[in-house]
Amino acid sequence: MADVFGDRPKGDDPAGALANWFAENLDEEAVWSDLWEGPSADEVAARLGSAPQSFLSDAVDVLALAGDVFDEVAAAAAERVKLRGTPQSCLGAALGLWLFASQELVGPFTVSLRDDFAARAVLALAFRLAPLVEPGRWLTDSERRDEAARTFLLWNGLLPRGEDHVQARSIYEMRDSVRRQGALAQALADHAHRMEVQRRLAEAKAAEAAARYAHE
């Protein structure tokens, strides 16, 4: 009897840890092509390190936090984190929300964060980084804190101040915990491939169909 696609158990899915992230259907390649200059990675990392205990509690309510800080879009993202994420995801989202809230509570960054991509930045910390690196380590391990800062900046649509695209991308990819794990790196590459195919097909649709010569 032949196997049928989708019917057969496929064993452990290494991409499972990133399932929530992939479900957001976000295209990293497109994000890299549309960045504004933002604060430096060190500045954001330092602000992360100053997060108050109320943002780090296991009982943190990201939905309430998002409601205090943001509009409906970010609140909807926080709702998804609360619904589908692990406690680690909620902590990750809370730290992202702290960075936005800190602009009023602590003081502005040298360059403002982008409200238009706030949800994306919070989701990246919650669904992309937190499942792989426990958020507590973002505060105790300087390399992981740098990774969290760079992840946040990228998905917030910001290029770290003082770096060009090539430098920023090179450092980000070196730090990136997804890329540093073989199976996850493969899953990420597959996801990037899906995004590219969808983008190319959308572009091709916006162009024109090609001539055809017969019916199938």
Add this chain to the structure above:
Amino acid sequence: MSDDRLVLPDYVPFERVALTDEERWPALSASGRARLAEFERHPLAPAWRHHAGHRLDSDQQEAATRQLPLEDWLPRHLAPAATLPAYRNWPRPLTTLSDFPLICRENLVDDIAAFVPPGADLSRVLHGTSSGSTGAALIVPDDPDELARGFHWMRGLVGAQWAPQPPRLAVAQVVFQRQAFTYASVVPGFGEALMARLNLHLDTWSAGAEQRNAFLHHADPQVFSGSPTSLEVLLDPALVAVLRPLALISGAMTLTATLRYALETAYDCPVLDVYGLHETRPIAVSDDGGPFVLAERRVHVEVLGDDGSPVPVGELGEIVVTSGENAYLPLVRYRTGDHARLVTRHGRPALADLEGREATVFVAASGAAVPCVELTQQLQAAGARGWTVVQRDDGQTSAVIALGDCQRVAERLGLLLGRPVEVTRVGSLADLGPGKPRRYRSSAGR
């Protein structure tokens, strides 16, 4: 039939114009360009709705005149196919054909990108939409090289007498439906001869049959390709009297023996019935109404039973295709939903008693014929993933749709048929029952 509520966005004239002529037909000569312009602007020409080119430069056109080599193609096809993201977590080995799972249209609808090879040069990918006969709309990444090779494969079927003969149209791809893509274009690697996609439905010709027939006479196509529904229009005696095609090529739906005979008799030329799906490309061809002989292309066919095992030679089973022509969609063991018996014909594998391509025509309250493709357009636009539409002897029509907007389907089909249509919605394709997820039946007589 001219209710604007039936207009679909894809068919708004020139809504999808985005390229320059140079991008559509790279390297087209000044005389070729002039001939195309003259043809498009002919006083009898229909109101074209689109532009569509082959996109190939001179070298690519020349390469497309030769079919891909067939030696050892299957193992060479399976090795890279095993690396597709779709099979990433599938147990290994994936070496021989039987190692691969069966896939179906739904798998492609759900995640087409997983079946596109990583590393493929996507800068040349084209956006194709399947109008096949197996369910929900499917976006197919088309390969411009393969489309051009497909023309030259057809040319090989017709024979050496099909050579460029400007100003005759090399091929007229004809359709018969209320709304359709129509355009004039240039055939790749064929002496800059022209082709056109023409809608024979009289609603699209402002001066009716007289204009349509006179334009076809003017274009004088060497070959017509179409579905049985559109080819049947060519039996109009006014057309039989003036057209002189080298061959007629039928596809998409079942060509009945009666219609084949009528066409052969009317035009005294070969009638070739090509079986294929957009996603697989051509699979087999029948030149005499007998079994469909497998195309001499990168296509492999299995005929399987309900449990997925091969049926004994000559017994009826589902056609499962492995296809290696489209560089962007290397399919392995694709279930077509069609059934046939695997036999031998002229020393080659062939498909006999092919089932699954019924050409159903509905009848509107006015008595007008409504080809099932028009229902398909509206059902897909309303988001249905599959359906059964049944018209009884008295013309009363009911539909069961899997997912989709029930109210919109009732409204649109009601407008098409000029009578109320009762629509029931179910939650999945499985709820439609066994068989193909897209079925039409009409016993109403015209």
